[in-house]
Amino acid sequence: MSKDKKSQSHGGGLMGQGNMMVAGQKAKDFKGTLRRLLSYLKPRRNQLIAVFFAAIMSTVFMIAGPKIMGNALTELFEGAYGKLTGVPGAGIDFDAIGRLLLLLAGLYVTSSIFSYIQQYIMAGVAQKTVYTLREDVNEKLEKLPLKYFDGRPNGEILSRVTNDIDTIGSTLQQSMTQFITSIVTIVGIIIMMLTISPILTLISIVTLPLSIFVIRPFLKKSQKHFANQQRTLGELNGHIEEMYTGHQVVKAFGHEKKAIAEFDKVNEELYDAGRKAQFISGVIMPMMSFVGNLGYVLICIVGGILVTNRAISIGDIQAFITYSRQFTQPIAQTANIANIIQATVAAAERVFELLDEEEEVQESNTVTLQRSKGAVAFEHVDFGYGDELLIEDMNIKVLPGQTVAIVGPTGAGKTTLINLLMRFYEINGGKITIDGFDTRDMSREDLRSTFGMVLQDTWLFNGTIKANLAYGKKGVTDDEIISAAKTARADHFIRTLPDGYDTVLNEEASNISQGQKQLLTIARAVLADPPIMILDEATSSVDTRTEALIQQAMNRLMEGRTSFVIAHRLSTIRDADLILVMDQGKVIEQGTHEELLEENGFYADLYNSQFAKKVAG
Structure with a gap:
């Protein structure tokens, strides 16, 4: 992530930014999460040892450079000084200086080689660790129940899978090697400075707490402004995404001026916070x-004074000044990296929270259905999303080939019933059977392959129409795809598209109409040829003429199959073999259309109210 890349630069601003980042996201269990993250590095401990060794060697050779340069300067100065003062035999020993410079060049080349080895090995370690993490997360996502995804925004889950893991990878690849190098550099420079002059070393070290004391007020102020900058940036991104995805609604309601005004307001806040944060953090380095x-x-x-007293040579002074300049940089880098590690552990904690989520109930997988006959039964089923039960003692018996319509007001439990049937959620009590076998004794893959679904909300992915239709069945031929499209009355409009069945749908399939999307999902269900169909008001998004055509196709599709139809328009399910009337999670009435009307109960009230609205309209 950008935070990690920014840490490569030096400067006070980064220290402020690093602290802000930790303030924004701090791990709840730092030590535990860090230990768990390090456990992913254990299989690559040999490579890490090699990285550590290469980092030490690279840094040692680099640290020795200023000392050798100082010796060369001393050799040059003493030779020139001796010649000026008339010392017999004095002069500049260019051979000695040349040997020192060659040694210096050799040290820097060797340091670069070790640095290359260090980065090369660490890149492999970081990417393999991230690869393992992604594999674990991907496997975990396949085992999580539907309630996990229902209870969280998609973007939040994606952020854990992408951004958080990328943060871990960037820290491992960049910051870890930099941290090792900085620590070795600090220790090595202190040793080299002590060998030159303990007094000068003490002066250099004393300036550090003085620097921290001076910049501390600026760090506190910059933290606040960086936090405001991140907050307003999030608001701006959210506003832009909302206005972009809903641009048609914005234009339809003439909301452009208000949207622009809101953008300007948030953008001004972001500018103000960013200007203050960057200015204050920019003051830190000076x-x-x-x-x-x-x-x-x-x-x-x-x-x-020490040189004039012959306590140390002039070359040592030059080397010491170089060391003192190099001394502050790794300290600043170490402080930045410590902050980055805090944020990285926080990111790792979010990933581990996902990995620790409760998985779907393990399947016994004792029953395998070759081709279900379509007999479905709910026997004393209890279910609730939380502690409170939504469905209590539900009993339903559906015979093979029957068409079952499920009706009721919003929130009655119609979709919940389908979710239980597909085993997206586990029931609290009782059992659901298909052909007499408990669905919990089947594998979820085997169970769900028994069903075909056409939902009110269409789902199509970025790809060709042909690939979208073939999604629900392996090894289908072009002829089977075309036949299914014809049954769903989709063939005609597909052929009118520029590339026909090879037309590529964009990410949101917005290059075709809503009704055409629904026709494609119906064709996909036809092609899957399941023994049991689930239809959630599948014709609600098409015009009246197309609806009539689709209804005919659906009638043919449902012949010989058990079908569950969630109906909002009661006029479409008058021919159903069984109508289940639900309210507050319970089946309060069941029977045929005529039987329910004769009862003059809840269903009759629903039906008559819709009919009255239609007449009034």
Whole structure:
């Protein structure tokens, strides 16, 4: 993610941003999550040891460079000084300086080679770890019950699968090696500075707490503004997405000016928060540089005194100044990386929360149906989404080949009944049987292959029409696809499209009409040829003429099959063999259309109210 990439730069602004990031997302169980994340690295411990060794070698060779350069400078200075002062035999030993420079070049080349090895191995470790995590998450998603997806926004789940895992991968690949290098660099530089001058080392170290004291107020202020920046950025993204996806509604209701005004308002807030955050964080680095320069001045003064007293050489002073300049950078990087690790552990915790979710009940898989006859029964079924039961002691018996219509007001439990039949949710009590066998004794794949579904909300994916129709059945031929399309009255409109059956539907299938989408989903169900059909007001999105044609096709499709029809328009289910009238999760009436009208109960009231509305209209 961008946070990880930003950490590669140095500067006070990053420290402020890093702290803000931790404030925004902090792990609940840092140690436990970190241990669990590290467990994914255990199978690659040998590669990590190699990375650690390569990082140490690369850093050691790099740290030795300024000392060698200082020796070369001392050699040059002493030779030139001796010649100026008339010391016999004095002069610049260019051979010695050349050997030192060759050694320096060799050190830097060797350091680069080890750095390359370190990055190469770590890239493999990071990507393999992320690959394993994605595999685990993908397998977990296949085992999660429907209630998990119903209770969370799709974007939130996708964020865990993509953004959070990418954050882990970026941290492993970039920040982990940088963290190792920074720690080794800090230790190595301190050792090298101590070998040159303990007094100068003390001066360098004392400037660190002074820098932290100076920048601390700026860090606190920048945290607040960075948090505002992220909040307003989220609001702006949400507004843009909402206006873009609903642009037709915006235009239809003349909402453009209000939408633009709202965008300008949020955009202004984002600009203000971003300007303040960047300005305040931008001040941090100059302040650190100012304190650092004070330290350099002290080092130069004390170092000059030591040189004049012959306590250390001039080359050592040059090397020490280089080390002192290098000293602050890995410390700032370590602070940034520590913040990034906090955010990474928070991301890992979100991934592990998904991996720890309760899975679907394990299937006994003791029964396999070759081709169901279509006999379905609900025997004393109890069900509730929470502690409170929505369905209590439901008893339904459906004979093979019967058409069962399910009617009732919104929230009566019509869709819930279908979800239980498909075993999207587990029942609390009783049992549901197909051909006398408990559905819990079948594999979910075997059970669901028994059903074909045509829902009111169409679902088509990005791909050709041919691929969409063939989605529900393996190994179908072009002739079978065309035959199914003809049965669903979809063949004619498909052939009028530019590429016919090879026409590519876009991501939302918005390049065809809603009615045409429904025709395709009906054709897909026809092609699957299941023994039991589930229809959720499948003709509600098409015109009256097309509805009549589809109804004829559906009647042929339902011949010899058990069919469950969720009906909102009661005029479409008068010929059903059995009508179940539901209210508040219970079947309060059941029978044929004529029988229910004679009872003059709930169904009769529903039917007559729709008929009255139609006449009034």
